[in-house]
Each structure stands twice: as C-alpha cells, then as structure tokens.
Amino acid sequence: MDRFQYLAVMAACVAITLPLEFVLGARVWRRPGRLVRSIAAVAIPFLVWDVIAIARGHWTFSERYTTGWIVAAGVPVEEVTFFAVIPVCALLTLGAVRRMRGEGSR
Amino acid sequence: MPEYTLATLGAMLVAVVVDLRVLRTRLLTQRTFLLSLGIMFFFQIFVDGWLTKLSSPIVIYAAEHASGIRVFFDSPIEDFGFGFALILGVCSVWDALAARDARRGGRP
Numbered sequence: 001m002d003r004f005q006y007l008a009v010m011a012a013c014v015a016i017t018l019p020l021e022f023v024l025g026a027r028v029w030r031r032p033g034r035l036v037r038s039i040a041a042v043a044i045p046f047l048v049w050d051v052i053a054i055a056r057g058h059w060t061f062s063e064r065y066t067t068g069w070i071v072a073a074g075v076p077v078e079e080v081t082f083f084a085v086i087p088v089c090a091l092l093t094l095g096a097v098r099r100m101r102g103e104g105s106r
Numbered sequence: 107m108p109e110y111t112l113a114t115l116g117a118m119l120v121a122v123v124v125d126l127r128v129l130r131t132r133l134l135t136q137r138t139f140l141l142s143l144g145i146m147f148f149f150q151i152f153v154d155g156w157l158t159k160l161s162s163p164i165v166i167y168a169a170e171h172a173s174g175i176r177v178f179f180d181s182p183i184e185d186f187g188f189g190f191a192l193i194l195g196v197c198s199v200w201d202a203l204a205a206r207d208a209r210r211g212g213r214p
Contacts, residue, residue, distance in 0.1 A: 006164045009156055034203045041199040042192060049113065058110045058171040065164040086189075087196035089149075094142040094197050101138050 005065040006078040010085045017092045026095025028088065038091065043083035050079050110172045114184040117191035125194055129202040133194060143193060150189050155179025 020026045028035055053059060054074040061076050069077045098104060125133050133139040157164045160180040167182050175183040 006157070009153060009164075013153060034200065034207070037203060038196050038200040042195040045195075046192060049117070053110065053113070056109065056171070057168050058113075059168065060166045062162075062164050062166060065162075083192075086192060090142075090146055090193040090196050091200055093146050094139060094200075097138055097142045097145065101141075103138060 002064050003067050006061070006076075007067065007081060010078065010081045013085050013089050017089045020092040020096040024096040025099040026092045028091045028095050035088070035091070039084050039087045042087055043080075046083050047075060047080065050075055050083075108171050108173055110167070110182070110184050114187035114191070118187050121191040121194040121198070125198040129198050131198045131201040131205075133197055133201065139197065142197075143190070146193055147186065147189065150186065151178045151181070154181045154185050154189070158182065158185065 021029050051073045061078070066076050066078050071077050071080050122134065125131050126135075155178050158167070158176075158179065158181045160176075163180075172182045172184055177183050177186070
C-alpha cells in the first residue's frame with residue numbers, strides 16, 4: 001500500500017477540510033461550476049511549471065510512495081490530484097474564515 | 107540563482123500582480139485573507155513536510171536547483187512561495203468569478 005501514500009495524503013486533505021464546508025459554512029463544494037473554473041485557472045499554469053520542472057530535474061517522485069501512473073509529459077497522477085486538492089483546501093479555509101468573521105461566504 | 111528559487115519568486119510576483127492589478131481582487135489588503143493564509147501555511151508545514159521529509163521523501167528535490175534552505179520537516183523554503191502563489195492565485199480567481207456573478211445578478 002506504500003505506493004498510494006502520496007494519494008492518501010491528498011485524500012486526507014480533502015477529508016480533513018470537509019467540515020469547513022458542512023460545519024463552518026464555507027460554500028465551495030456547493031459551487032461546483034465556480035470551483036472547477038477556479039481550479040483550472042491555477043492548475044493549468046502550475047502543471048506547465050511542473051512539466052518543465054520535472055523535465056529539467058528540479059524534482060522527482062519516490063517510486064515507493066507513488067503509483068507510477070504518469071498522466072502525460074512525465075507528470076504523475078498524484079501531481080494532478082495535488083493541483084485540484086490544494087486549491088479546494090485554500091478556498092474552504094478562506095470561505096470558513098470569512099464566515100467566522102461574519103463576512104459571508106463568497 | 108537556482109532555477110526553482112527563481113521560478114518561485116516569479117510565480118509569487120505573478121500572483122501578486124494578478125490579485126492587485128489584473129483581477130483587482132485585492133486579497134492581499136484584506137485581514138481575513140491574510141489570516142486564512144497564515145492558517146494554510148500552518149497546515150502546509152505538515153502536509154508539505156510529509157511529502158518532503160528527508161527520512162522518507164515522496165518528492166525528492168535536486169540540490170543544485172534549489173536554495174538548499176530546508177525548513178520545518180525538510181521542506182525547501184521555496185515550497186512556501188509556491189504555496190503562496192497557488193493559494194493567492196486560486197482565491198483571486200474565485201473572488202473575481204464571484205464578483206462577475208454578482209454583477210450579473212446571480213448569487214453573491
């Protein structure tokens with residue numbers, strides 16, 4: 001199961017931040033259209049960066065802790081997951097803090 | 107300057123320009139956003155640390171392409187600039203889309 005470790009970290013990030021939506025009242029998962037567009041707007045340039053960084057050897061991925069499934073251009077599925085999950089966590093955090101400070105949730 | 111360091115500074119600059127000048131969401135002037143950013147950085151210490159810890163790294167960084175400054179659980183300091191750009195970027199786009207929807211008379 002070691003090879004699912006990177007994906008497991010990403011799954012944990014989704015699970016741990018879920019209460020921000022359903023307990024603290026952030027409205028991120030409930031705006032799927034805006035969420036997908038927001039993720040795409042940052043994930044695409046960051047994946048381009050990732051492709052270049054991987055090609056130039058800035059970073060590599062543990063064969064033990066990743067699935068080895070390459071989506072395209074040397075980018076592992078874990079990285080694509082990262083650029084979807086981390087933006088969701090960021091938006092949920094901002095949404096929850098806004099709600100708690102009485103600013104509503106945009 | 108190492109390439110990852112340079113790319114990180116570039117990404118941070120782009121994110122700041124997008125927030126303040128391009129989309130004009132001005133998140134960097136809002137205390138609520140800065141508080142959120144602080145919370146996210148706190149959690150990044152552990153999530154990023156799990157990925158980068160030198161005892162059993164998931165992501166392995168080439169020494170020649172980074173500053174070599176590793177913080178907390180061996181995270182390259184650049185990772186926090188990378189996180190800053192990713193967080194500020196997505197929040198800025200989100201708010202810009204929300205503002206556009208509000209102008210169209212949709213949900214705020």
